[in-house]
Amino acid sequence: MNKTKLSVKNLNLFYGDFQALKNIDLEVESNKITALIGPSGCGKSTFLKTLNRMNDLVENVKIEGKVSLDGEDIYNNIDVIKLRKRVGMVFQKPNPFPMSIYDNVAYGPRAHGIKRKAKLDEIVETSLKQAAIWDEVKDRLNQNALGLSGGQQQRLCIARALAVNPEVLLMDEPTSALDPIATQKIEELTEELKEKYTIVIVTHSMQQAGRISDNTAFFLLGEVIEFSETAKIFSNPEDKRTEDYITGRFG
Amino acid sequence: MSNRKLKDNLTKILIYAASLLTVGVLAWILIYITINGIGEISLEFLTSAPEGESGGGILPIIINTLYIILLTIVISTPIGVFAAIYLVEYAKPGKIVRIIRFATESLAGIPSIIFGLFGYIFFVTVLNLGWSILSGALTLSIMVLPTMVRTTEESLKAVPDAYREGSLGLGASKLRTIRKVVLPSAIPGIVTGIILSIGRIVGESAAVYFTAGMVSRLAKGFLDSGRTLAVHMYLLAKEGISFEKAFATAFVLVVIILLINFSANKIGASLDKTKV
Ligand SMILES: Nc1ncnc2c1ncn2[C@@H]1O[C@H](COP(=O)(O)OP(=O)(O)OP(=O)(O)O)[C@@H](O)[C@H]1O
Ligand SMILES: [Mg+2]
Numbered sequence: 001m002n003k004t005k006l007s008v009k010n011l012n013l014f015y016g017d018f019q020a021l022k023n024i025d026l027e028v029e030s031n032k033i034t035a036l037i038g039p040s041g042c043g044k045s046t047f048l049k050t051l052n053r054m055n056d057l058v059e060n061v062k063i064e065g066k067v068s069l070d071g072e073d074i075y076n077n078i079d080v081i082k083l084r085k086r087v088g089m090v091f092q093k094p095n096p097f098p099m100s101i102y103d104n105v106a107y108g109p110r111a112h113g114i115k116r117k118a119k120l121d122e123i124v125e126t127s128l129k130q131a132a133i134w135d136e137v138k139d140r141l142n143q144n145a146l147g148l149s150g151g152q153q154q155r156l157c158i159a160r161a162l163a164v165n166p167e168v169l170l171m172d173e174p175t176s177a178l179d180p181i182a183t184q185k186i187e188e189l190t191e192e193l194k195e196k197y198t199i200v201i202v203t204h205s206m207q208q209a210g211r212i213s214d215n216t217a218f219f220l221l222g223e224v225i226e227f228s229e230t231a232k233i234f235s236n237p238e239d240k241r242t243e244d245y246i247t248g249r250f251g
Numbered sequence: 252m253s254n255r256k257l258k259d260n261l262t263k264i265l266i267y268a269a270s271l272l273t274v275g276v277l278a279w280i281l282i283y284i285t286i287n288g289i290g291e292i293s294l295e296f297l298t299s300a301p302e303g304e305s306g307g308g309i310l311p312i313i314i315n316t317l318y319i320i321l322l323t324i325v326i327s328t329p330i331g332v333f334a335a336i337y338l339v340e341y342a343k344p345g346k347i348v349r350i351i352r353f354a355t356e357s358l359a360g361i362p363s364i365i366f367g368l369f370g371y372i373f374f375v376t377v378l379n380l381g382w383s384i385l386s387g388a389l390t391l392s393i394m395v396l397p398t399m400v401r402t403t404e405e406s407l408k409a410v411p412d413a414y415r416e417g418s419l420g421l422g423a424s425k426l427r428t429i430r431k432v433v434l435p436s437a438i439p440g441i442v443t444g445i446i447l448s449i450g451r452i453v454g455e456s457a458a459v460y461f462t463a464g465m466v467s468r469l470a471k472g473f474l475d476s477g478r479t480l481a482v483h484m485y486l487l488a489k490e491g492i493s494f495e496k497a498f499a500t501a502f503v504l505v506v507i508i509l510l511i512n513f514s515a516n517k518i519g520a521s522l523d524k525t526k527v
Contacts, residue, residue: 091413091420098435164421
């Protein structure tokens with residue numbers, strides 16, 4: 001059977017009095033792509049952020065339940081820095097730092113102690129190639145990343161996340177700002193990446209979820225309504241609400 | 252003309268009049284100072300020490316002024332920046348933050364002569380630093396601290412949270428995030444704070460008069476006493492020694508302020524990484 005990378009048990013999350021996640025149970029399999037789908041505001045981003053504890057930054061947030069990475073509870077006695085190195089994230093809105101393209105990609109490796117120029121050069125090049133943006137930027141690595149287009153910025157952020165060589169990559173709508181060609185590149189990239197990494201991806205595109213993911217979770221109002229193999233969810237959903245959403249009858 | 256149009260035009264006229272008045276007054280002051288001061292300006296005035304009652308120039312006083320500016324900025328910038336970093340990045344909203352905020356706001360509202368008296372009692376007398384550039388700079392540091400903290404705070408708050416998230420999400424520590432991402436983005440704002448502070452330092456007479464003293468020679472070091480341009484001007488005018496020299500000093504003061512503002516703006520802009 002497949003190995004479980006991340007296991008979520010009975011997860012509840014509150015922003016103040018508002019419960020954004022309700023009783024979530026979910027297993028993310030190693031070297032698979034897990035897609036999270038659901039209408040806007042249903043808690044996909046929030047859930048994704050619980051997997052590398054980015055919600056810790058939010059004030060008044062309360063989290064109950066258990067999330068484990070390789071069997072280890074990530075909310076208990078764990079070094080958050082190490083956790084985030086292992087579980088990387090690409091955010092919904094591209095957020096390159098106001099520094100050069102090179103420095104953006106080298107930021108993570110440097111934070112984890114890599115100083116040698118040759119090594120950094122190599123990481124930067126490989127990461128940018130993996131994120132399908134190398135050809136567009138290789139001649140201007142020293143230019144400010146904020147000068148890139150939105151789609152380029154998003155791919156740069158993907159490269160930046162890959163540069164720390166995580167085990168799990170959380171991607172929050174990574175292609176929502178991209179044109180079809182760049183989108184296709186990213187989709188191909190995720191296919192390649194899953195050899196080495198475990199991927200959790202939020203997407204609003206049913207086609208995308210269908211094309212690239214192995215498992216799919218359907219979120220609605222903070223609950224996971226249905227979670228199973230993508231093929232099954234799309235061909236034979238168990239819940240009426242899943243079917244309605246997938247066929248575009250609401251959402 | 253319809254009623255509405257009339258109102259529109261009236262508003263416009265008022266806005267123009269107000270702008271014209273503001274710019275006009277400023278221009279008038281500058282022209283007035285220039286006309287009255289430029290006559291006394293000469294190479295000798297700029298490069299020699301004051302002599303006797305009203306002779307000589309102001310070179311040592313210019314240098315004293317620069318000393319005080321430099322030392323005050325060196326002391327107050329790190330304190331102000333660290334305080335602001337604490338307030339914005341670390342402090343949880345609550346009592347401590349409210350107290351600090353209250354303290355900085357109160358400091359900002361205190362007349363400078365009170366800082367002068369405090370500096371005289373505390374730095375000059377209790378700490379026994381005497382009338383000195385250091386006493387003056389310490390006093391002025393307290394005085395400009397609210398400006399430093401405020402402007403830095405504002406610029407830190409203006410740094411998008413997405414930068415912090417991006418950095419922390421890569422596994423960078425909070426300290427590294429602040430050092431490498433947040434602070435660099437906040438530099439233009441910090442520079443603005445420094446410029447505003449320099450303006451206050453240069454223009455301040457009361458607080459300096461009581462703490463750095465008023466001897467007109469070049470301070471031999473940070474523990475020596477020396478007057479600044481503003482104090483010099485005040486003494487020249489108050490004692491009725493020489494209004495021409497007072498205006499000439501004023502002219503030099505204005506030129507120095509303009510130069511500092513101009514170069515600080517340039518530096519700030521060149522450090523602004525968010526502009527491509
Ligand atoms: N920091 C926060 N404080 C309070 N409420 C929040 C916060 N972040 C999100 N929420 C609320 O939690 C709910 C889930 O938000 P979330 O961003 O996870 O939705 P989403 O599924 O990612 O939506 P979208 O598809 O639009 O990105 C929403 O109702 C949102 O308003
Ligand atoms: Mg979202």
